[in-house]
Amino acid sequence: MDTRIWTPLSRREIAARIASDIPNGWYVNLGIGVPTLVADEVPEGREVVFHAENGLLGIGPAPADADIDPWLINAGKQYVTLRPGGSYFHHADSFAMIRGGHLDLCVLGAYQVAENGDIANWATSENDTAPAVGGAMDLSVGTRRVWVAMNHLTREGEPRLVRDCTYPLTAQASVDRIYTDLAVIDVTARGFVVAEMIAGMTLEQLQAMTGATLHMPEA
Numbered sequence: 001m002d003t004r005i006w007t008p009l010s011r012r013e014i015a016a017r018i019a020s021d022i023p024n025g026w027y028v029n030l031g032i033g034v035p036t037l038v039a040d041e042v043p044e045g046r047e048v049v050f051h052a053e054n055g056l057l058g059i060g061p062a063p064a065d066a067d068i069d070p071w072l073i074n075a076g077k078q079y080v081t082l083r084p085g086g087s088y089f090h091h092a093d094s095f096a097m098i099r100g101g102h103l104d105l106c107v108l109g110a111y112q113v114a115e116n117g118d119i120a121n122w123a124t125s126e127n128d129t130a131p132a133v134g135g136a137m138d139l140s141v142g143t144r145r146v147w148v149a150m151n152h153l154t155r156e157g158e159p160r161l162v163r164d165c166t167y168p169l170t171a172q173a174s175v176d177r178i179y180t181d182l183a184v185i186d187v188t189a190r191g192f193v194v195a196e197m198i199a200g201m202t203l204e205q206l207q208a209m210t211g212a213t214l215h216m217p218e219a
Contacts, residue, residue: 026049030059031149
């Protein structure tokens with residue numbers, strides 16, 4: 001019998017939780033999916049400069065339908081806005097920013113994250129129809145920190161946090177923190193360390209839905 005007394009976070013709530021942890025003044029790249037919602041959830045009064053690898057810096061919240069500029073899109077082909085002082089630049093310059101370590105943070109979606117920080121976020125098998133890994137490979141190794149936004153389980157109920165990734169890797173040992181609909185988990189030398197769980201969740205319940213050992217913070 002299911003005795004759960006907890007409710008998973010929504011996509012918007014995951015994004016808001018991530019936004020609350022981004023310090024003032026950071027330069028941040030947002031991946032496709034839940035990460036794109038983070039730009040809409042930055043707390044009032046906090047200055048975060050968002051970057052898109054197709055050549056944008058200073059991205060604002062998603063536009064209302066009446067305010068859409070068809071020429072202003074992010075790397076995921078979604079319509080965006082540009083804050084005062086924002087800029088456009090060449091694709092090559094954008095990747096020079098990424099590869100040069102000039103971004104404080106990248107927030108990515110993922111299919112799997114391993115306990116050592118390996119990330120798989122572009123294909124689910126060698127026969128996947130995805131054309132290539134894209135900019136995520138550069139972002140995973142070029143930014144100073146990598147946070148992942150994801151559901152804790154697949155639609156089939158399988159863990160996404162695992163001992164070893166079984167999907168094609170995007171990068172090795174690159175993830176620092178994971179935000180799921182159930183918990184916030186740090187990737188450390190010990191493996192997965194639970195920083196926070198949603199209200200009503202127990203460690204035993206969370207462990208049962210995780211494919212690697214969970215640790216609690218050391219006192």
